[in-house]
Amino acid sequence: MTLDGFENDTTARIVAVDWASLAEGEAKRLRALGVDEGAEVSVVHRGVFGTRDPLALRIGRMTIALRRVHARAIEVEPA
Amino acid sequence: MSRHRTAALVGNPNAGKSALFNALTGARQKIANYPGVTVERKAGRLTLPSGEPLELIDLPGSYSFDAASPDEDVTRKVVHGEFEGEALPEVLVLVLDAANLEQHLVFAQEVLELGRPTVVALNMVDLAERDGLTLDAAALSAALGVPVIPTVAVRRKGLDELCAAIAEAESHADEEAHKRWHITLPERRLAAKHMARAAILSASARHTIENGVDRVLLNPWIGPVILFGLLFVIFQAVFAWATPFADALEGAVGAISGWVADIMPDGFFRDFLTEGVLAGVGSVVVFLPQIVILFFFILVMEATGYMARAAFLMDRLMAGVGLSGKSFIPLLSSFACAIPGIMAARSIPDPKDRLTTILVAPLMTCSARLPVYAVIIAAVIPETTLGPGIGLQGLVLFALYLAGIVGALVVALVLRNTLAKGAASGFIMEMPRYQMPRVRDLAIGLWHRAYVFLRRAGTIIFVVTIALWLMLSFPKAEPGESQLDASVAGMVADGLHPVLEPIGFNREMSLALIPAMAAREVAVSALATTYAVDAEDEDLAAEGVTDKIAALWTLPTALAFLAWFVFAPQCISTIAVARRETNGWKWPTFMVVYLFALAYAFAGLTFWIATAAGL
Numbered sequence: 001m002t003l004d005g006f007e008n009d010t011t012a013r014i015v016a017v018d019w020a021s022l023a024e025g026e027a028k029r030l031r032a033l034g035v036d037e038g039a040e041v042s043v044v045h046r047g048v049f050g051t052r053d054p055l056a057l058r059i060g061r062m063t064i065a066l067r068r069v070h071a072r073a074i075e076v077e078p079a
Numbered sequence: 080m081s082r083h084r085t086a087a088l089v090g091n092p093n094a095g096k097s098a099l100f101n102a103l104t105g106a107r108q109k110i111a112n113y114p115g116v117t118v119e120r121k122a123g124r125l126t127l128p129s130g131e132p133l134e135l136i137d138l139p140g141s142y143s144f145d146a147a148s149p150d151e152d153v154t155r156k157v158v159h160g161e162f163e164g165e166a167l168p169e170v171l172v173l174v175l176d177a178a179n180l181e182q183h184l185v186f187a188q189e190v191l192e193l194g195r196p197t198v199v200a201l202n203m204v205d206l207a208e209r210d211g212l213t214l215d216a217a218a219l220s221a222a223l224g225v226p227v228i229p230t231v232a233v234r235r236k237g238l239d240e241l242c243a244a245i246a247e248a249e250s251h252a253d254e255e256a257h258k259r260w261h262i263t264l265p266e267r268r269l270a271a272k273h274m275a276r277a278a279i280l281s282a283s284a285r286h287t288i289e290n291g292v293d294r295v296l297l298n299p300w301i302g303p304v305i306l307f308g309l310l311f312v313i314f315q316a317v318f319a320w321a322t323p324f325a326d327a328l329e330g331a332v333g334a335i336s337g338w339v340a341d342i343m344p345d346g347f348f349r350d351f352l353t354e355g356v357l358a359g360v361g362s363v364v365v366f367l368p369q370i371v372i373l374f375f376f377i378l379v380m381e382a383t384g385y386m387a388r389a390a391f392l393m394d395r396l397m398a399g400v401g402l403s404g405k406s407f408i409p410l411l412s413s414f415a416c417a418i419p420g421i422m423a424a425r426s427i428p429d430p431k432d433r434l435t436t437i438l439v440a441p442l443m444t445c446s447a448r449l450p451v452y453a454v455i456i457a458a459v460i461p462e463t464t465l466g467p468g469i470g471l472q473g474l475v476l477f478a479l480y481l482a483g484i485v486g487a488l489v490v491a492l493v494l495r496n497t498l499a500k501g502a503a504s505g506f507i508m509e510m511p512r513y514q515m516p517r518v519r520d521l522a523i524g525l526w527h528r529a530y531v532f533l534r535r536a537g538t539i540i541f542v543v544t545i546a547l548w549l550m551l552s553f554p555k556a557e558p559g560e561s562q563l564d565a566s567v568a569g570m571v572a573d574g575l576h577p578v579l580e581p582i583g584f585n586r587e588m589s590l591a592l593i594p595a596m597a598a599r600e601v602a603v604s605a606l607a608t609t610y611a612v613d614a615e616d617e618d619l620a621a622e623g624v625t626d627k628i629a630a631l632w633t634l635p636t637a638l639a640f641l642a643w644f645v646f647a648p649q650c651i652s653t654i655a656v657a658r659r660e661t662n663g664w665k666w667p668t669f670m671v672v673y674l675f676a677l678a679y680a681f682a683g684l685t686f687w688i689a690t691a692a693g694l
């Protein structure tokens with residue numbers, strides 16, 4: 001299951017990230033923000049009605065915004 | 080040692096670096112650009128306990144030395160001593176967000192690996208306490224091997240201790256440092272986790288206000304309503320509050336001009352000072368109040384953390400045309416003036432996104448267009464009402480604003496699929512915690528923006544307006560002949576007129592477009608001059624010119640003139656700033672050509688359709 005389809009406000013553990021599908025700079029930025037295998041995250045907000053894009057992710061004590069296209073590259077399992 | 084001691088602030092974005100920098104250096108700051116890149120260099124002076132001065136630079140916030148943006152690249156080069164023209168800072172002040180240690184300690188390890196004399200500022204300990212964290216600075220210091228000083232920049236807490244630590248830090252560079260730290264990112268992250276756990280004495284249940292507030296502000300339904308409500312208030316403020324200040328500035332420039340005219344003998348130099356220098360710079364400086372008010376709101380939105388939420392809410396709309404939420408701030412600024420808007424585009428990490436944003440920024444209806452719109456609308460659009468509270472004139476004004484926004488979105492879409500083609504831009508950003516903005520930081524920020532704008536007004540805009548004045552003043556008119564007709568500008572207008580005639584422009588309009596290159600609203604006073612309306616003041620001139628336009632222009636002609644101003648790049652200062660920000664003439668030239676082409680096409684379409692419709 002990818003993070004995009006994961007339920008809101010539920011902790012997910014990242015099992016794999018398809019780095020190759022992301023632009024180099026974006027992959028760097030996501031990694032720097034702590035998005036990586038093993039990290040525990042939860043989706044806390046989803047964007048404007050209809051598309052539900054972008055989404056806000058709780059990671060540690062930080063909230064980050066990213067797009068659904070990034071979330072689809074992040075494979076997760078319930079933590 | 081004759082030269083000053085130096086130190087640099089490094090740390091993650093949102094570590095409170097700027098607040099700490101402001102607290103340490105106060106208003107003694109120098110803001111410039113790093114040569115060759117559009118990254119701001121902020122330097123300031125502080126006094127060490129020994130009385131010795133120290134130069135402190137505030138390096139751009141970084142997540143990693145593996146740079147993903149030009150900002151991060153500057154930071155990396157400076158701390159490695161590889162930035163030409165910038166001396167290697169003697170001491171690094173590593174700023175960490177006390178409430179986000181696990182994340183900030185990752186980059187901290189990269190910094191400490193350098194083996195440079197380093198002091199850690201454990202910043203925003205008050206916010207950490209708010210979140211239920213109690214921290215042990217001594218444990219962290221032991222783990223990192225460098226002094227750790229708890230600080231609250233906004234309350235000036237811990238600043239003396241920090242200065243003392245900076246003064247003492249210089250002696251102990253650690254050559255062995257690179258051996259102590261782990262190399263891979265996962266290892267660093269694990270180490271960060273352990274160090275953070277060891278430093279946190281107690282953590283009560285994760286209590287953060289962010290989630291609750293964000294549930295409202297980021298709500299898919301309520302969030303956009305709040306954002307647009309706020310934007311509405313900002314626009315009201317920009318246009319309503321600024322007027323008295325703008326009038327006062329205009330009056331002051333007029334008074335100086337009158338005083339110069341009184342004390343100096345007639346002649347070229349007096350005219351040069353009053354009509355060229357003072358009138359030219361004055362016409363730009365009147366926008367300062369609007370810019371200050373707009374930036375006040377922008378700075379408050381940034382300081383509170385709301386701006387990232389606004390970008391979040393706007394991202395979907397921007398994504399539709401190939402941009403991202405990060406383009407929202409520059410485009411918002413452009414409603415006051417495209418110059419600060421284009422400069423704000425620096426915060427966009429993707430180069431193609433940034434270029435596209437710069438190229439469409441002039442399409443946002445800046446405040447200089449308002450006087451032109453107001454005069455023409457008052458002259459040709461009847462004061463009828465279409466419904467309760469909806470006047471036809473207001474509706475036309477709204478339509479002009481909308482035309483600019485729609486135009487910008489369409490052009491962005493086209494550019495992102497042609498010239499600025501590239502992978503769909505992403506949108507990844509940290510959403511900072513909510514904070515109360517501090518008056519001191521707002522004041523310094525506002526002063527900084529105003530200063531940058533005035534410096535520009537004092538250089539580029541100054542030169543441009545003088546060149547225009549010379550074009551308008553020479554050669555001198557024969558008695559009985561209008562100066563505008565006889566001048567170089569008049570000759571240019573004669574050349575322009577055949578080109579502009581097909582789209583319904585008369586000769587007076589062609590002529591008015593030339594001085595309007597200095598600032599759009601000058602078109603009004605230029606029309607007044609050509610129609611020999613005898614009034615120095617723009618407002619009085621506007622009253623007179625409204626009657627003339629109502630009598631002399633047909634409706635299709637007037638509408639075509641309005642359509643022209645929606646698109647035309649009628650502002651040399653904007654072009655000059657675009658040149659600076661894109662490092663060359665290629666893109667500003669493209670901008671000018673496409674905007675004139677759009678202006679011509681839309682003015683023409685408006686004229687032809689309106690004529691065909693029998694208006």
